[in-house]
Amino acid sequence: MKIKVAVIGRKEIIESMENYVKDQEDIEVYPFIYTETKETLDLLEKAFMCDIYLFAGAIPYLYAKEKIEKKKLPAVQVAFDQYMILTSFYHVKNYHNQALDRLSIDVLDSRHVDEVLQEIKLSDNQIYSYSYGDDDTVDIERIASFHENLWNEGKIDYALTSIQEVxxxxxxxxxxxxxxxxxxxxxxxxxxxxxxxxxxNQSISAQIVAGYIQIKDYEKIASQKGDYHVQNLHLKLHQILLKYSQKTYASVLFNGKGQFAIFGTRGILNHLTNHYRDFPLLKEIERAIETSVDIGFGLGLTAKQAEDNAKNALDACGQASEGTCYIVNERGDTIGPLGVEKEFNTSELYRSLIHKAKLNNELSYNFIDFIEIRNNEPFSSNDIADYYRVTKRSAERTVKKLLAGNVIKIVGEEKPYLKGRPRKLFQLNQ
Structure with missing residues (x-):
């Protein structure tokens, strides 16, 4: 099945992308062309049938950023990086016959300009840069005014912009x-x-989730309180699980003797990964039936693998006197107990991310959110790639920075479900 990529940008850029993929059988580009970048949000709504959104410009991505983050849409932005700046400098000098001084430039991140100037050993005394990635809102007029004011003050002879409207x-x-x-x-x-x-994302969507919900000490409760009481427990528990299954697009089966089974895919997986710290299902059940329950979830690429892992997760619950919930993923890693917060020092982590790992503010905040959502459980570079919706190579670069800054440490290896070398597992070094 072909991957459908919605490309949002100007006509000439999209045509270059279409030319690149024309001989690739596994991908199809759907062009969404704008003449003004403010049209981006409307185009985003029209591209709902696509698998991923690709923004061929920094400004259209900024227009859509809030909606992307709110809906957790898979999105990629064409890199506006040092290579692009260097290429643009080359064109200014050789095609427009303009010396690389008395120049103004607007970019997403002005640090890239500084790095290029340092690399080519060029003074930045007469090069003025504007970093619109720092602005709270996108304002084309403000960016244009930056160049115009410098021109009126006689400080520049030329303006280089990354925005067609400017x-x-x-x-x-x-x-x-x-x-x-x-x-x-x-x-x-x-x-x-x-x-x-x-x-x-398609691979993750194919994952199967199995779960077993077991009334704790069922035999003891049945012998002490009788059949009517346990039937009432079954009824209440079944009603709660039916509501949960509707919310997560899953199916529920009654196995008898105080046990239910639940099966699903992406919907239930998303719910699990978003509630490591405060697993509401367990609390709702115990509040409603006034009895402890154990919940074991298993992930797998086949139903059999998911069921086996769910049984192992349920066994892990048996070690506690109170009701608990564990997950065993497709690699055999045990995660949990869910709903029990594993504390960590967010202020200390933030300082380490900024000063030791040298991550920017956005990446630092995102990583803190990642650790909170996962309840400070061990993670792999694949987990980071999935959370950030980036390539595995990009995730591995982040992991290297975290290791180099002594922010995280290696705590083991995950058991791969495919052939290949084991992958390392990491945890905060706190």
Whole structure:
């Protein structure tokens, strides 16, 4: 089945991407062309049938960022990086005959400009950069005014912009300007990254989740309180599980003797991964039936594997006197107990991420959210790739920074369900 990639951008950029994928049988590009970047949100709504969203520009991504994060949509942005800036400098100098001084430039992150200037040993005394990635809201007029003010003050001879609309505004005011060119390599890498993430998401969607819900000390309760009491427990428990199954698109079966089975895929998996710290199902059940229950969930690529892992998770619950919930994933890792918060020092972690691992603010906050959602359980680079919706290679780069900064430590290896080398498991070094 072909991966459907919604590409949101200008016509000429999308045409370059379509040309790149025309001979690839496993991917199909759906063009969503805008003339003004503010059209991005409307285009995003029209692209609901696609597997992933690819933004061929920094500004359209910023327009859609809030909705992407709120709905956790799989999205990729063409890199506006050092290579793009260097390529654009080359075009300014060799095609527009403009010296690389007395120049203004707008970019997503001005640090990239500083890095390029340092690399080519060029002074930045007469190069003025504007970093619109730091702005709270997207404002095309404000970015254009940055260039115009410098021109009116006689500080620049040329404006280099990454936004077509800014170029159009400056052209009307007779300010010499050109639009930065996105290198073909950056376009191709974005397509490849989108394909990798969509493939990963399809793989996750194929996972099967099995669960066993068992009334704790069932035989003892039945002998002490009789059949009518346990039948009433079964009825109440069944009603709660039916509501849960409707919410998570799962199926519920009654196995008898105080045990129910539940089966699902992506819906129930999403619920589990979002409630490591506060597993509400367990609390709701025990509050309603006033009896402890054990819940064991198993993940697998086949129903048999998921069932076996669910039984192992239920066995892990038996070690506690009170009701608990555990998960055994497709690699055989035991996660839990769910609903029991594993504390960690968020302030200390944030400082370590910024100063030791050298991550930016956004990545640091996202990583803290990742640790909180997973309840500080061991994780792999694959888990990071899934959470951030990035390629495994990108996740591994983040892991290397975390290890180098002594933010995390290796705590074991996961058991792969496919042939290959074992993958390392990590945990906070606190």
């Amino acid at each position: 170029k159009d505004i400056l052209k009307e005011k007779d300010i010499p300007t050109s639009c930065m060119k996105i290198p073909q390599l950056n376009l191709e890498r974005a397509i490849d990254e989108a394909k990798s993430i969509a493939t990963l």
